[in-house]
Amino acid sequence: MNESTYLTRSSVLFRSVLNDLKRDPASAARELGIPLPAVEEVLRGRRALSPEELARAVRTWPVNERDFFPVHDDAPAGVRVMRAAESAATSRVLRRGGRDYYEYRDTAMSRVSMFRPEWIRMIQPVGDNDPENPDVEWNNGHFLNQFTYFVGSVNYYYEWEGVRHCVPMETGDSVSGLPYAPHSFAARNGEPALILALTYGGRLLGDAQHELSALGPDLAAEYALDSADFPHAAAALLRTHLDNACVPPAELARRSGLTAERLDELLSGDAEASEAELAVLAGALRVNVRDLLPVVPDETDGVRIVRAADARAWSYPDDRRPDYRVTELAGTLVCPNSRGLRIEVLGDGETALRAGLHTYLYNLGPEPVRFSWDHGGRTDRTELAAGDSAYLKPFVPHRFGVVTPGRPGTVLVLRIGGKVCGDALLEASAVGAEAVRRLVTDDEQWYDPRGRNPARAATSAGGAG
Ligand SMILES: [Fe+2]
Structure with missing residues (x-):
């Protein structure tokens, strides 16, 4: 540092x-x-x-x-690599229920972004797919979002609304789970079983969490609006904007031209606003249309499971030059900027990738891949062997290439939005690049004590001249 x-x-x-x-x-x-x-x-x-x-x-x-206190920048070159041997050196076996349960190893992390990606080996074997198997030790759930990539014969257990589930997973399957759902993993039939458990913080972690903590649990919980279904979630959002603007429904009806009866339907969640209605409501409340659109999670029982066989895949940049074969892994609408990808590296490392997201990489092996990136006016190169991992800052152009022609490599990629996504991204765009640059570099006082008066400056310049 x-x-x-x-x-x-x-x-x-x-x-x-x-x-x-x-x-x-x-x-x-x-x-x-x-x-x-x-x-x-x-x-x-x-x-x-x-x-x-x-x-x-x-x-x-x-x-x-x-x-x-600023955040420490431990990736000044744009990238922070952790080698497989460094990961192995962090190995620790944690016991649950009096027996060895998981072996954990850290992989690449950075202070710049809230990734907590762990390589985890399942030690506990199970002989069936029963979610009530007594050999399975459950956790209490955790707040961090978890994207999990499976390697080998892993049984995935999760609990949602008091019901336990067991899903047998295979290599290449992935899952995204909502916070605080208890879960567990075990080695099916005692076969080799690994996961890459990529936990990460969303926008509620950090600053938002500190603000909520100071408000206390009761006020904090008020922020969780109804999200049962789209009309009710939209109604809750609309009521919130009315309260915030100190506008009663009758005034909103007058401003928007909607009838009191129609507005009543929208405010109670009995109906869904049309695009035209959303536009007039947004105009009447002086908010953006998107401020009236809720997010309704599309998880089933708190999880999104993507089977390797069903995953959407495409060539990048295109089928004529397929330098990469990209497979979309599990994700969540709650954090739409989180992107789990499996990238098969087919080309020679000429095609650059770039994302406005923090990126985590893990070489799934067995082949090494060449990895290069551009930052601060220079290009750096390294080779990522199987089990090597890396953190990459947003907007850093980077490339992967095969080491041996004809032997593709495979990289697991998780991109997350960090703090500057969603509304913060739109705010950054609205204030403009110069304002954002100044925000992070400005060490000047907000006024010059000598004064700043264009008319006087012109007069004195004229006098001097
Ligand atoms: Fe977990």
């Missing part, structure tokens, strides 16, 4: 806090009880705030400690 970059980014955050609070360095120094030069050193990225100064800032101003 580059410490000077970290300090520079700390200074941008500190300046941002001061700008937002409308404090200049002198008033900040006075209120924090530290000398002005000490504040200026922090603003110049020469030193970090001391723990005492930080504590004083949090006591004095309506800010949180974490507002001052």
Whole structure:
């Protein structure tokens, strides 16, 4: 990790806090009880705030400690690779019910993005597909979304609304599961059984989670609107916008031209708005049409299972030059930016891929693949052997190629949206590239103490001239 970059980014955050609070360095120094030069050193990225100064800032101003700490960038070259041997070195066997149950190994992770991808070997054998098999130890479920890729003869167990299920899986099958559903895995007939359990955080993790925590469980739960079916979910969303805008139904009817009876149907979820109705309602409430469209999960019993045999596959870039054969794996509408893919590498590594998502890669083997990527004006290359994995930053162009002609490689890919997807992506687009650049680099005060008056500048320039 580059410490000077970290300090520079700390200074941008500190300046941002001061700008937002409308404090200049002198008033900040006075209120924090530290000398002005000490504040200026922090603003110049020469030193970090001391723990005492930080504590004083949090006591004095309506800010949180974490507002001052940047995320560490542990992938400054755009990519972070973890070799199979490094993964093997993290091996640990965890016991459940008094016996060895799983062997876990870490694969590539980065502080930049919330992937927690584990290689997991099932140690417990089972001789049947009974979801109540007493040899199966269940977890309590977890919040992180889980995308699972199966290798070998794995029995997948999951529980939804009190009902337990067992699904025998084969190599290439995949599943995406909703949070907090208890689940388990076992080795069918004691045969080799592995999974790549790629857990990851969605948009509720991190900042949203911290905000919800401060609101407390009762207020936090209010955010979970009805999502039973599309009309009811849309009705709940519409009612929320009415409340937010302090607009009663009669006023919305007047603004939109819909009858009170029709609006009543829409607000109770008894009917679904037409496209034309959505447009007038959005206009009447000054929101975007998409703000009135809910997401209704299409999972069955909390999971989406994609069998290898049924998975959609295509050539990339096209059938005439199939450098890659891409297979779409399990995913969820709840996180539509999460993309599980299996990429068969057929070409020589000339065709670049690029995604506006954080990317995780794992070489499923047995063949190695060549891997190259462009970042910061240079191209880096390495070879990913079977079991090697990598994290790749968004928008970094990258390529895979065969090592030995005629011997395709296979890479498991999971892409996730991180924090800048959905509404945040649209906000970034709306404010524009310059504003986004400035957001992460601006270390200037929001005004120039010497003043900025175009008319005066013109006069003095004229006088000097
Ligand atoms: Fe899990």
